Amino acid sequence: MKIGIPRALLYFYYGPFWESFFKRLGLNVVISDSTNKAIINRGIKVAVPEICVPIKILAGHYLTLAQQNVDYIFVPRMVSIRKRQFFCPKFMGLPDMVKHSLNFKEKILTCDVVSDNSNISNYRNYLPLAEKLGKTKKDIKIAAQEAEKDWLQFRKFTQLGYPAPKAYELMVKGLNPVKINPKPGQIRIGLLGYVYNMYDPYISLGIFDILQENNVHVTTFDMFSENELRNVTGNMSKVLFWTFSNYLLEAGLHLFNSDQVDGIIHLTAFGCGPDSFLGKLFELESEKKGIPFMTVRVDEHTGENHLVTRVEAFTDMLKRSKAV
């Protein structure tokens, strides 16, 4: 049996868990190709124009998988991974959206994912899949436990400072890498963005590579542990409702206040509601702290958006001001 997983959205955070989970159940896993023009165009065609770019891209990945001769496509309903906080509504409504606007209803494999922390490996989440997959409760439980180990390893590596795709590679190869620290004289930039924007090389035009080629040390929200993040807003009276937006807020506040970075880039996608709040909050914080801040907005035609130039110009000037 073949299970399709889109290389989009939370793949860059939970992909290692899901992939491992299905593999350990003895199933074949097909992961769609990295986003490319054809995938994006497919997504744009079916998605409503107002929806955010990441969801359009996701739709393109689903459609691509549907043509790839898979038995099921995994479309989890991400509900909550923190008490009284939820995923952005687009995630929560995903299975319904897919059911109504993409025509592979019979292939949808879905379950609700709920947890009180970012570790979503509790097997009960996945019991609803057992029947379709022809597996027992015990099979599911064992697979989830094993997959959890892989995911924790992956998360450990991102916390050592490796961007998610690299951390995944290290995990698969069973390596034991060292922590990445800024080298003397290196510019340090905090890159605040959702995993599906930062790590999708098409949408971000490989922003990581660009920064690294420019000799920049990059810190992202997923390089912090959940506890580190939670401590930041622990005593704040108001937080955002949406979990990943909150992670970004926490990582941002932490970076603005801890002398770890020379500048901060907020990478946001066109049409994202939560980010309009987030961006404003960062802007205010930047004013207060005097740390240079730039917003980079990506859309489905990133190439024309001068993203590379923007990032280059920002880092060039940071370097110069640090040199003087």
Added chain:
Amino acid sequence: MSKVFLGIDVGSVSTNVIALDHNYELLFNYYARTSGQPIESIKTGLEKFHSQYPDLIVAGVGTTGSGRQLAGVMVGADVVKNEITAHAVATTHFHPEVRTIFEIGGQDSKIILLKDGIVVDFAMNTVCAAGTGSFLDHQAERMKIPIEKFGEMALKSKNEVRIAGRCTVFAESDMIAKQQYGFTKEDIINGLCQALVRNYINNVGRGKKLEPPFAFQGGVAANVGIRAAFEKEIKHKVIIPKYFGVMGAIGAAILAREKIEKSQEKTTFRGFGALQTEFVPKSFTCNGCSNSCEVIRVTAGGKTIAVWGDRCGTWKEKMKQSLSEAI
């Protein structure tokens, strides 16, 4: 013997070659229409410089503009930088306090926002002619007034005329109508200047918070009428940098100087003799995957010496391999 730093700005319409002396004074300035022949323009510019100042030593070269990679390969540049950085570096060198740079050239225009000397945002317009110098050129020609006189005439205007300047076509018909109402040429020209500035601010500056101090540069900054229109529109004084027309090239030269001074290395400039080498740029569409990249490849003496445009880096890799085999 004195040293100079060269800056080369290759845009789609024009090419600038400049030389800065050690006091950051402009020593030499060459401007040419690129007219699809950037290589020729660069050669001519450098040769002119060399024949005017055969004794000066070139201590470093920087390139910028849309043709910066090609120019960089050709001359052996020490620094190849995008035009945003180049402009920002040049402006902040002469006016560190500037927070907003208005740049209007012949065919394109941009706004660069700075905070504490750091670029935090920018926008470019390369599509709509109504916010660039070509809009004025066109109207000057139509009214049979030399463009050099445009600015002064605008200042003589006594009556406010609002020309609908959303786009070149509308502006034209509106102008004709206003002329028939009996407004003077001066008034019409002034109205045009204001229309251009309005267009520019609305298109390029849309949704941006424009903070003073303002600098206004690019070829169009020569026009006193536009300067006045800017000050009126944003209700604030604008600074016109001394070398307003060649700020991109100056930025590239400054960056080259910084790099050389910091690294203490010798310049990679290939010298004036090397200009005789034939450089042939070719572009092709790669069909290696569905990204269909537009790849540009430059060859010299039959060998590929530079490649860009490939998203995945395959072609760059291939070039490196074949170059290393050749050694």
